[in-house]
Amino acid sequence: MVAFGKKLKDRQIEEWQGYYINYKLMKKKVKQYARQIETGGTEHRHVLKDFSRMLDTQIEKIVLFLLEQQGILSSRIAKLAEQQETLQMEFDLVKTADLREAYRDIGRDLLKLLFFVEINAIGLRKILKKFDKRFGYRFTDYYVKTRANHPYSQLQQVFKHVGLGAVVGAISRNLVELEDRQGSYQSIYDQPTRPLQDPVIDTIRAAVDRLSYSTNFLTFLGQHALIMHEELSMPTEETSDDQRYNFTSLFLNLMNTFLYMVNTYIIVPTADDYSMSLGAAPTVCGIVIGSMAVAQIFSSIYFSAWSNKSYFKPLVFSSVLLFIGNVMYALAYDFDSITVLLLGRLFCGLGSARAVNRRYISDCVPLKIRMQASAGFVSASALGMACGPALAGLLQVNFKVYMIHVDQNTLPGWVMAVAWLFYLIWLSICFREPARLSHIDLVPDYAPRQVGGGCLEKGATQPLLSSEAHLDGEDDDNMSEERSEDSHAPVSSLKAAYKLLTPSVKVQLLIYFMLKYAMEILLAESSVITSYYFHWTTGKVSVFLVCLGLTVLPVNIIVGSNISNMFEDRQILLASEVMVFFGILASFHVINPYTATQYVLSGLVMFVSAEVLEGVNLSLLSRVMSSRLSRGTYNGGLLSTEAGTIARVIADATITLGGYAGESRLLNVTLLPSLAICILTIICTCLTYNSQY
Numbered sequence: 001m002v003a004f005g006k007k008l009k010d011r012q013i014e015e016w017q018g019y020y021i022n023y024k025l026m027k028k029k030v031k032q033y034a035r036q037i038e039t040g041g042t043e044h045r046h047v048l049k050d051f052s053r054m055l056d057t058q059i060e061k062i063v064l065f066l067l068e069q070q071g072i073l074s075s076r077i078a079k080l081a082e083q084q085e086t087l088q089m090e091f092d093l094v095k096t097a098d099l100r101e102a103y104r105d106i107g108r109d110l111l112k113l114l115f116f117v118e119i120n121a122i123g124l125r126k127i128l129k130k131f132d133k134r135f136g137y138r139f140t141d142y143y144v145k146t147r148a149n150h151p152y153s154q155l156q157q158v159f160k161h162v163g164l165g166a167v168v169g170a171i172s173r174n175l176v177e178l179e180d181r182q183g184s185y186q187s188i189y190d191q192p193t194r195p196l197q198d199p200v201i202d203t204i205r206a207a208v209d210r211l212s213y214s215t216n217f218l219t220f221l222g223q224h225a226l227i228m229h230e231e232l233s234m235p236t237e238e239t240s241d242d243q244r245y246n247f248t249s250l251f252l253n254l255m256n257t258f259l260y261m262v263n264t265y266i267i268v269p270t271a272d273d274y275s276m277s278l279g280a281a282p283t284v285c286g287i288v289i290g291s292m293a294v295a296q297i298f299s300s301i302y303f304s305a306w307s308n309k310s311y312f313k314p315l316v317f318s319s320v321l322l323f324i325g326n327v328m329y330a331l332a333y334d335f336d337s338i339t340v341l342l343l344g345r346l347f348c349g350l351g352s353a354r355a356v357n358r359r360y361i362s363d364c365v366p367l368k369i370r371m372q373a374s375a376g377f378v379s380a381s382a383l384g385m386a387c388g389p390a391l392a393g394l395l396q397v398n399f400k401v402y403m404i405h406v407d408q409n410t411l412p413g414w415v416m417a418v419a420w421l422f423y424l425i426w427l428s429i430c431f432r433e434p435a436r437l438s439h440i441d442l443v444p445d446y447a448p449r450q451v452g453g454g455c456l457e458k459g460a461t462q463p464l465l466s467s468e469a470h471l472d473g474e475d476d477d478n479m480s481e482e483r484s485e486d487s488h489a490p491v492s493s494l495k496a497a498y499k500l501l502t503p504s505v506k507v508q509l510l511i512y513f514m515l516k517y518a519m520e521i522l523l524a525e526s527s528v529i530t531s532y533y534f535h536w537t538t539g540k541v542s543v544f545l546v547c548l549g550l551t552v553l554p555v556n557i558i559v560g561s562n563i564s565n566m567f568e569d570r571q572i573l574l575a576s577e578v579m580v581f582f583g584i585l586a587s588f589h590v591i592n593p594y595t596a597t598q599y600v601l602s603g604l605v606m607f608v609s610a611e612v613l614e615g616v617n618l619s620l621l622s623r624v625m626s627s628r629l630s631r632g633t634y635n636g637g638l639l640s641t642e643a644g645t646i647a648r649v650i651a652d653a654t655i656t657l658g659g660y661a662g663e664s665r666l667l668n669v670t671l672l673p674s675l676a677i678c679i680l681t682i683i684c685t686c687l688t689y690n691s692q693y
Contacts, residue, residue: 019116020120021123023126026054030051044135047135055128063154076106077103077106077167083099087099103171103175107171107200107204110168168204171204245366248430248431250361250364252427253311253357253360256315257384258381258383259423260352262388264384266388266415267289267345268388268392268524269389269542269545270409271285272285273408273538274410275338277333277409278332278333282527282531283658283663284656285524286651287342288345289345289524289652290524290648291342291652292346292348293349293649295345295352296350296352299349304359304633307359307360308633311364311431312431315356315427315431316424316427319351319424319427320351325349325351326413326416327414328343328347329345329410329412330344331410333409355641358377359635361373361377362637363434364434379553382552385549385552390542390546392412393539393546396408396538503688507684508617509643512618512643514580514677514678516643517651517677518584520647520651520652521670521671522587524655526544526545527541528666529599530596532663533596533667534599536596548603551607551608555608555615559615563612573620576612577613578682579606581675581678583607583610587603587667587671589667654669
């Protein structure tokens with residue numbers, strides 16, 4: 001696998017070589033700093049100051065050249081505009097065609113400039129990452145924070161490509177004006193939704209999409225799904241995604257996500273009553289709820305592997321298992337068997353296709369709408385979480401159909417079985433299996449193209465981070481480090497994936513484990529606790545759980561649109577952990593009487609804080625995980641899913657084991673592990689970030 005320094009050298013446009021980031025020099029500087037610090041020849045503060053100054057100089061060089069090239073393009077557009085004015089007076093078909101081609105030539109030159117910005121932006125991110133990794137600092141956070149909004153900083157010019165949008169707009173508008181409008185007097189502004197069908201403009205838009213890094217709600221919500229995106233995708237790969245994309249198939253994929261979350265939470269308000277009706281203790285509800293999560297630990301792996309070959313077949317298999325599992329769950333009462341009840345939930349867990357849902361979005365949705373699809377995945381999950389308990393609250397019936405009992409305990413199983421049956425029929429009719437990409441499909445065309453010279457061919461038609469046969473000699477001494485950092489090949493085992501996790505990523509997975517554990521304790525034991533202390537009915541428990549579920553999207557909107565722009569992610573992370581700690585602490589039964597107000601308010605504080613923590617934590621994970629975990633069976637989404645699922649299994653087992661202490665002690669017994677894990681994560685977070693600064 002080729003080191004980035006070699007790729008940077010190979011992808012440079014020859015006449016612009018002096019204006020690229022000097023990655024080779026900066027990498028040597030990092031090694032030099034490391035040797036000087038080891039021998040005591042320099043201080044950390046001197047290293048930070050010197051490296052910051054070097055970065056500033058490199059960025060200034062890039063930006064000044066960028067502005068110069070923008071000026072040249074603008075001058076060319078202005079000259080063409082003068083020619084266009086003369087055509088308004090006297091139409092000439094040949095001159096109009098020549099003028100269109102001249103605008104396209106400017107577009108091709110703009111595309112070269114976009115690749116110039118892109119390769120420099122990636123180089124900056126990589127050298128910052130290398131510096132952090134070598135010295136254990138969080139220098140990247142410091143550097144970006146101090147330069148992002150400073151009036152003299154030019155960092156935003158690189159990462160937000162200021163001014164290039166105006167050039168794209170001018171080219172697009174003038175090409176539309178020169179189109180054969182068949183006597184129409186409307187302009188591009190009168191029809192803003194009218195797309196310009198031009199291959200050059202389409203390529204430019206795709207390049208601009210890759211350069212766009214915003215911090216709005218949509219991006220935040222999309223990262224919440226931990227559907228990881230590769231740092232730079234090939235143009236050929238983006239075209240393949242467009243060809244494979246089908247809206248109906250995406251909708252069915254999201255519907256699977258929604259129904260599965262409904263299936264997970266629809267039984268929570270009645271699980272204790274169902275267990276008691278079968279002769280078990282009410283705290284067995286922990287095992288009933290958790291058995292689905294136990295099976296999901298294994299199903300996530302085989303569904304993720306299966307999605308390498310197909311998406312349709314795993315979704316069909318998932319629907320069949322969930323149909324069977326829900327029928328078994330509903331019939332357990334007539335069989336008078338807790339075993340049938342647990343087997344039904346195990347079948348439901350074995351049908352968990354969330355790994356397929358993530359992979360479909362990651363692999364088959366075009367880059368330009370992938371963030372919206374990722375946000376849809378999170379929204380579907382949140383809506384399902386709220387709808388499950390709401391449905392349970394509405395299913396308050398008691399009757400017989402022949403010899404089959406239908407009541408509030410069994411009806412959720414029947415409703416979900418019917419829902420999965422209808423979904424299976426809909427899936428079979430409407431889902432379109434995406435074409436599988438062969439190795440040849442992913443290899444870009446290296447044949448010469450008439451798109452503005454060999455430089456553009458080198459930069460636009462070849463992937464920036466493609467594989468090469470040999471490494472540059474300058475990188476031989478750091479081959480293993482570059483291979484792990486720059487390789488985009490997916491990992492082949494959980495062990496290999498674990499080796500790619502840095503200490504900070506491991507801490508973030510621990511945080512994810514903690515918040516899922518705490519949330520599962522609150523949700524899964526809610527029916528038992530509220531029944532014992534407050535004598536709540538199933539309807540009241542359902543209302544409480546629905547209210548919790550409905551906070552998910554509003555909380556993410558507030559965090560994604562406002563809070564994340566006001567504070568650093570690490571500050572929000574630590575503050576959320578502290579609030580979860582106080583929420584858990586306030587939930588303990590210490591003072592008599594234990595009131596519903598105390599339970600609801602403390603639970604709300606803990607749950608909302610955990611939601612904020614989950615969003616920020618997964619957003620951070622999506623940015624710091626290795627690019628090798630963006631695709632393949634053992635991807636970043638699978639790792640986070642496994643961490644969360646294991647947490648839920650342990651939490652549900654804790655509830656059942658806590659039942660042996662008696663219902664009067666169940667609340668405090670189950671909250672103690674939550675409190676201990678929360679304290680551990682706070683300590684680990686503080687130690688991790690303190691060691692990095």
